[in-house]
Amino acid sequence: MVDLFAAGLLAAIQPQMLLLIFLGVVVGIIFGSIPGLTAVMAIALCLPMTYGMAPAAGMSLLVALFVGATSGGLIAAILLKIPGTPSSIATTFDGGPMMEKGEGVKALGAGIVFSFIGTILSIIALVFVAPALARVALSFGPHEYFAIAIFSLTLIATLSSGSMTMGIFSGLVGFAVSTVGIAPVDATRRFTFGMVELNSGFSILAVLVGMFAIAEVIKVAEAGRAGSNIRITAPVMKGVKGFGFSMKEFFEQLPNGFRSAVIGIVIGILPGIGAGTSNILAYIAARSRSRTPEEFGKGTLEGVVAPEAANNAGIGGAMIPLLTLGIPGDAVTAILLGGLMMHGIQPGPMLFVTQADLVYTIFAALTVSAIVMLIVEFYGLRIFVKLLAIPRHILLPMILVLCAVGAFGLASRIFDIWTVLGFGILGYAFVKAGIPTAPFIIGFILGPMAETNFRRGLQLSQGDYTGFLTNPISGAFLALAALSIIWQIWSGMRKRPARTSS
Amino acid sequence: MAKSRTKGLVVGATMFVTGLLYFLLASRIPGSGGVDASFFPHMLSIGMILLGAIHLLQSWRQPVAAMPQEMSDDIVEQARATAEDEDALAGEMAPDYLSVVLSLLLIGFFVLLMRPIGFIFAASIYLFLQIALLSPSGKPIPWFRLALMAVVVSAAIFFLFRYGFSLMLPAGPLTPFLS
Structure with a gap:
């Protein structure tokens, strides 16, 4: 393992790779810091640039974007009190007040350093857990994969924001969209309406770009010309130098940072609940364990360290199911999965056997990205702060054009751009109806996995359905899926009388 | 309600x-x-x-x-409010659905025209009209600067992808002049 990681590190510090990682981190931080721009957009826009690259170089660029965008959210969260990304929501609670108290530099410094620590700890977990899990997963058959897909789908649908019916519905629609094209096992054409372009179904990237990037552009259009009057003014950064906190404060925050990182890693591994949730849970844990919980919300360093360590720790955590089982936990890892598949790489346990060098290059690229992120944010903070003032009505149309380029690049077809537009409208409709989009994406990706493995599993057990329940791993995951639904219904019913009485 | x-x-x-x-x-x-x-x-x-x-x-x-709601903890409520802050800012104004429809039409025309007139022209027209449509109200639109920006950005994207990343975007009438 050490040899493979060392070889990966050697590959990642080659000049071309370093340059790509540097660019990825910088672009990622820009997208993470500007509210309204997301990590998904950053990766979607840079994907066409990787078409001509070797898989290792392409994936290094994409993971660098992931690291940069996750960390970049803290800049707007602290300076503007607006989370650049959902993973920095809790950072605003104390980062904003610290800025108002004149401790903005300290908050930014602590956020950056503990983002770095969170990332590194999660990479360590990834390096040790992923190969072991992959070894276990090698023995998985269709029964296990079907159960894991159903468990993941249930988890994301029940835990996503909004009502549970909406979450499950969103997952089912995503699953339904994935049934377009040639069916697995018996190759029957479904829902193609005689269109040859639909035979292979919808591209995962077209769906993701449409649902996330185009829907965002339409949302800006909804605010109209009056909305463009809302201008974000970049804060004055005069006299900003260093990380702004002492070594004593650093050591005091270490247990909090470590605990938060563990929360981030564990939450990151679970499908469906990524950094958007872990930063809030880490904040709650930090407050309950703090000697001064009353200071939370008024501008305490602990309140910045906890969410920032947790959200970046989700990076390594989310990569574990992605690489070992091919299951993405959220939209960002879903688009990374798309990137891998575009380069002809099928994530799963076999990846660790057939392309171990690539896997370890990705691990190394993540490590180098974390270091680059620390350096770039330390020296380049003033520049990123200036970028916050770029008006969105100029930026988003350009992003739309780049999305169109990315979609066209999939197969040099205008059809794919229409698909992106169609899913953009669907994404906007979801937003207006209050239906969460994340379960849709996971349903779209895991749907074919569930269907294929269900039908194969039935073939293996000669049409006997009980095979899915008698297999210990499959049975356990299906039981967990059922428990998750029952628990959600029960907690919903428990809250209802309380609310009614209040 | x-x-x-x-x-x-x-x-x-x-x-x-x-x-x-x-x-x-x-x-x-x-x-x-x-x-x-x-x-x-x-x-x-x-x-x-x-x-x-x-x-x-x-x-x-x-x-x-x-x-x-799934979670009722005060922090979670605060998180929800923070996440909706931005939307709330815009939400104080009535949604401008005309702007949405016009933007969708512009995107549609951009995609429709990409093959016949080429990426550079289609993207230039789209960017020019879309940015003008969303420009802040109450301020004069810098038409010339906007047109120049639309053309420069579209051409830069086209050439970057064509020669930098080998992605052959439709060139339209420019095809005979390009290698």
């Missing part, structure tokens, strides 16, 4: 109808009976119909605003 109840009913009905339509389409899939290619689409459509019915019932019985 009444508005969110109506919205809940409309959303529930849409979910129900979506499920129904999907069921009808799934019934046209040729199958052998049992677990065939139409099995999952049928299961999914039944799920959608049921969820639509549940949502309709929930919206009918109580206003959407009072529906149970």
Whole structure:
């Protein structure tokens, strides 16, 4: 393992790779810091640039974007009190007040350093857990994969924001969209309406770009010309130098940072609940364990360290199911999965056997990205702060054009751009109806996995359905899926009388 | 309250109808009976119909605003409020649906024109009109600067992808002049 990681590190510090990682981190931080721009957009826009690259170089660029965008959210969260990304929501609670108290530099410094620590700890977990899990997963058959897909789908649908019916519905629609094209096992054409372009179904990237990037552009259009009057003014950064906190404060925050990182890693591994949730849970844990919980919300360093360590720790955590089982936990890892598949790489346990060098290059690229992120944010903070003032009505149309380029690049077809537009409208409709989009994406990706493995599993057990329940791993995951639904219904019913009485 | 109840009913009905339509389409899939290619689409459509019915019932019985939320912790509530801050800023104004429709039309024309007139021209026209459409109200639009920016950005993207990343975007009438 050490040899493979060392070889990966050697590959990642080659000049071309370093340059790509540097660019990825910088672009990622820009997208993470500007509210309204997301990590998904950053990766979607840079994907066409990787078409001509070797898989290792392409994936290094994409993971660098992931690291940069996750960390970049803290800049707007602290300076503007607006989370650049959902993973920095809790950072605003104390980062904003610290800025108002004149401790903005300290908050930014602590956020950056503990983002770095969170990332590194999660990479360590990834390096040790992923190969072991992959070894276990090698023995998985269709029964296990079907159960894991159903468990993941249930988890994301029940835990996503909004009502549970909406979450499950969103997952089912995503699953339904994935049934377009040639069916697995018996190759029957479904829902193609005689269109040859639909035979292979919808591209995962077209769906993701449409649902996330185009829907965002339409949302800006909804605010109209009056909305463009809302201008974000970049804060004055005069006299900003260093990380702004002492070594004593650093050591005091270490247990909090470590605990938060563990929360981030564990939450990151679970499908469906990524950094958007872990930063809030880490904040709650930090407050309950703090000697001064009353200071939370008024501008305490602990309140910045906890969410920032947790959200970046989700990076390594989310990569574990992605690489070992091919299951993405959220939209960002879903688009990374798309990137891998575009380069002809099928994530799963076999990846660790057939392309171990690539896997370890990705691990190394993540490590180098974390270091680059620390350096770039330390020296380049003033520049990123200036970028916050770029008006969105100029930026988003350009992003739309780049999305169109990315979609066209999939197969040099205008059809794919229409698909992106169609899913953009669907994404906007979801937003207006209050239906969460994340379960849709996971349903779209895991749907074919569930269907294929269900039908194969039935073939293996000669049409006997009980095979899915008698297999210990499959049975356990299906039981967990059922428990998750029952628990959600029960907690919903428990809250209802309380609310009614209040 | 009444508005969110109506919205809940409309959303529930849409979910129900979506499920129904999907069921009808799934019934046209040729199958052998049992677990065939139409099995999952049928299961999914039944799920959608049921969820639509549940949502309709929930919206009918109580206003959407009072529906149970998954988490009620004060911090989570604060998180929700923070996440919605940005939308709230824009939300104070009535949604400009004309702007949405015009933007969608512009995107549609951009995609439609990309092949016949080439990426550079189509993207330039789109960027120019889209940015002008969304420019802040009450301020004069810098037409010349905007046109120049639209052309420069479109050309830069075209050449960067064509020569930098080997992605042959449609060149339209410029094709004979390009290597």
